[in-house]
Amino acid sequence: MNILFLGIIAIAAYIIQTCLGLKQIKNFSMVYARLRKKGKVAIGRRPGKLTSGTILMFSVNQMGLIDEAEMMQGITILARFKPKKQFVGLNIRELNEQHPVFEKENRLTRQAALNAKKIYLEVEKGNYQDTKPVSPVMNVGLHLSMLKQSIQTKFSKGSV
Template sequence: MNIFFLGAVAIIAYILQIFLGMKQIKNFNSVYIRMKRKGKVAIGRRPGRIASGTILLLGVDSTGIIQEAEMMQGTSILARFKPRPQFTGIDIHQLTDSSILTNENKLTRKAAANAQKIYLEVEKGNHQDKAPVSPIFNLGNQLSLMKLSIQEKLSKKDENSAFRSSYHEK
């Protein structure tokens, strides 16, 4: 098989993945903005690397009652948000104690527990969102640290040689 054909197929697949990924992000943003206009939004995540990932958006009113719920679950970039009416009417403070979760799969239960945990932390003022560090950014940090270390060693060498030369001149 021709190497150029395989390269073209790989490039087309990559472009298609980027396009569908952008559509998925657009879907998330539209659902989130729609819910945010109505009140607070609790977001529960259960990321999946190999297994299916889950994102649960819970639209919560000022008293803590879930007014709207949508969930995206899947392993591919084709996954979209779907309404989850079984969560409406539940107080988010008692979400993990609710009997509704017994009928849900493990990933949904974990995402719901994550949404409740973050909501309660934000409510208390204790939550600080930690953005995950990408491997590329981490590599950049490591290279910057190596550069600083090398510069520091070189400047110490220069200081030592300057000290030695001034000592020998006396």
């Protein structure tokens, strides 16, 4: 009886998490589409594994000025995009660590904004290629493979 009850709770939690995750993706898509109608969109991200993650989107006009900025920051799937008016009117090319706009911002927001600038400039030059992050499971496998290779190399050098 207890196992059945725990199973029902686990399934209900999974369904709720899925629904809220889909709602968050829909929120991202709506904000992106709205910003895309205005022009180019620079997206900066600062993923969080155990800490808060941050996504910052800038609508950038032809002159490189930020027309609108939206940011999602949080740990849970309840996070939503909120306007960041302090970035409006700034030139994305002029953003740097010492920019006065960052004085009141947290480290995650700074990193996401600088990531957006970096990606925007790389796309503008035609040099940007999106890289897919390696999952933690694949990362462990990669480290084990490298360890095995180094051990084989050491033994092969020692026997020659």
